Amino acid sequence: MADVLIVGAGPTGLTLACDLARRGVTVRIVDKSPGYPRSSRAKGPNPRSLEVMEDLGVLDAVLAASSAPLPMRKYRDGVPVADADPYADSSPTPDAPYDRGRLIAQWRLEEILRDRLAGYGVSVETGTEVVGLTEDGTSVTAALADGSTAGARYVVGCDGAHSRVRKLLGIPFRGETDEEQVMVCGDVEITPGVLDRGIWHQWFDGGGGVMLCPVPGTRAGWWFQSGPERDGDGRPLAPSLEGFRRLFARHTRLPAGHLTGATLLSTYRVNVRMADRYRVGRVLLAGDAAHVHAIAGGLGMNTGIQDAFNLGWKLAQVLKKRAGTELLDTYEEERLPLAAWTLDLTSERLRATLEAIREPGGGLDTAITPSTTGLDRGYRWSSLARPGGDGDVRSGDRAPDAPCTEASTGAPTRLFRVFAGPHITVLGFGAGTDRALREAVAAHGDAVRARRVYHAAAPEPGTAAVVAGALHDRQGLAHAAYGIGGDTVVVVRPDNHVGLIAGADDHAAVRRYLDVLDGVREQDPMSGAGMVDGTRKG
Structure with missing residues (x-):
């Protein structure tokens, strides 16, 4: 029997698995996908997540496979009207060595974390779906889709917004989905030399927009985001290669044929929801299984990584009998308010961005603020925080570097x-x-x-x-x-x-x-x- 069964092998689940494994906790990590997805949904770790990556020993690999955030070029009617670098006035400081995040395909980050996990003798079990959970007070038995079972002392659901684990627990996922705020996304290939790969290109006009950001480590790969095509009744059409080509040509004024391929097509709707609870007995939730929010600010994957980093050491201490189970209560106590704050921040940044792009020169740089770095978030309200200290740093705060x-x-x-x-x-x-x-x-x-x-x-x-x-x-x-x-x-x-x-x-x-x-x-x-x-x- 494993100490911890982790359901879901995205960045949240892999971060948790690496942290637990290095603490000597026996881990089993499963994912229902039949293979490792080549998804590049999230664009990379923010500064606080880079600090987590450093602690886990994977920072050098992340830096080698990624790029720094790119300047943003905004177009109107196909013509460049403004460039913006949201980080032009920032630089590392002695207490915060990372003042900006990194751009890296999510599949590449997952690959790096899987390699780290393999160093502890643990590998992801793909094609393994959890369909039931039974707790007996000392352990949890997970029923698997193939008819077998998996036992563990604790289970953590890191299985995304449609989390089966959350649904099995009966935890409400309260919030709302804005059916009108729709975006189509995918990974596309564009003829080399057509667009400068040192720029995040953003075309906005009265009929919508297209955003293209180069995927690091590729010669012709780009992240594609756009408002969808719509039918005669105004309903969004499903994304397709031909649809992406039409959107590309319409907004960039470049020949459609320069967009030569499109994969991992998806439709994104603004979904703002949060679980009522993060723990039921020996089963816990982390990442998108516990909270989803607007894409503005790029905090989705990062909030999950930071959930995992908060939870890992607490689970290990309890499993090793070096702390009582009440330590696990502080996971929800600390991370649930952070999720609520993140929902509010990202919704506000989305509103600000949608307002900004109505005018020439407005773009995604509006979504970026000091708070999206993750460096100013702490747990001063936590029962683990203690009074003391006369300076700016208090108990519960992120510990500064020097x-x-x-x-x-x-x-x-x-x-x-x-x-x-x-x-x-x-x-x-x-x-x-x-x-x-x-x-x-x-x-x-x-x-x-x-x-x-x-x-x-x-x-x-x-x-x-x-x-x-x-x-x-x-x-x-x-x-x-x-x-x-x-x-x-x-x-x-x-x-x-x-x-x-x-x-x-x-x-x-x-x-x-x-x-x-x-x-x-x-x-x-x-x-x-x-x-x-x-x-x-x-």
């Missing part, structure tokens, strides 16, 4: 490198934090990575602090990022959100908080009870 050096060698490093991996991080700013760091390691072992952060002066070579992997914040950027004014302990959760900011002398607060994240030890064979720091927990 450049440092290894105190023992002077080699450059970053806080993100310290955070990366399946552990809790405890940073001690100032000499007064040494006791808290020692206690954290003594009580939690490999579950915690403790680092002393020096600012004014690095420790002498050979000292205990250096041996423990101390960091020298030579430029003071780590102290500035966390608003450190005195000796301070910062606990960073495994999903790289700040859990606690406490004074160096508040040892009890640090101990209590770490016990929440990693409190229950594997069962004591002598007593049948759990142990925490030598204290028996019955």
Whole structure:
């Protein structure tokens, strides 16, 4: 029996599978599709998802297979009227190394994540459809379409907007579908040299529009989006190669024959819906199975990836008996409000974009705002958040990055490198934090990575602090990022959100908080009870 059965092998399910597998959780991931789809629906990870990719160890592969966001050229009546670069005024900062997302075909991103998952000995089982779920209190049995069953201690539905898992749970998917807001989409091929592949081309006029963005890693592939053709009664026609050619010629004023192929054709309707609950017993939902929203801002796939990154470590801790099942309650507590906010943001950005394209020069750049980066989203309301901290960063916020050096060698490093991996991080700013760091390691072992952060002066070579992997914040950027004014302990959760900011002398607060994240030890064979720091927990 697997620890976790993941239903759906898109970016959400694969992210969750990779995170669980690296934590030593046994995973089975299934998908009803008979093969790996060559879909390129989503256009790529946003900055926050790039941070997740870095933590999972796949960032280099993603960067190699992708391109930076492209400038946008807007046309009116076939004539260029304006260029826009939504990121012209942004740049990486010490606390946020990725100021923009990347363009990558969804199938290529899935391929990268599958390769990573294969490194843990796990592969996707295609052509495997879940048709029923039965829970007995300690596990879940999934009935499969071929008549067999699959058992797991937990099941996570990552199976998209039409989620069978959600329907089996009877969870309402409340919201609305706007039948009038329709778009046809597909992957097309265009004769090389006809269009500049360094540009995202957008033609808008009174009769609709066509948007063409080059697919990275291809010679002639483009993402095609357009308003649909309609019949005499105004009903949208199904997408087709000939229809795409007519739309292409009508809006671009280029010969239809330059559009030489079209695949993965689909009709998109604005669908704004959210599940009432993310968990029923031992079954949970993530990604589009839990929420769908307007396409504006490109947050669909990214919200799912970030759902998975929030859920993975919590499932692992519960499965390993290092936390109680109440930790799973914080998944819905934290992610459901984020989904509601995303629905509101994307709907507002869609309205703004539709208004903008009515005028010459308006385009998809209207949909992009600082909030679509995902970097400003946190969980300050969460029961896992604790009061503390005087700066801009508070408990529940995304943990900032900062450049440092290894105190023992002077080699450059970053806080993100310290955070990366399946552990809790405890940073001690100032000499007064040494006791808290020692206690954290003594009580939690490999579950915690403790680092002393020096600012004014690095420790002498050979000292205990250096041996423990101390960091020298030579430029003071780590102290500035966390608003450190005195000796301070910062606990960073495994999903790289700040859990606690406490004074160096508040040892009890640090101990209590770490016990929440990693409190229950594997069962004591002598007593049948759990142990925490030598204290028996019955």
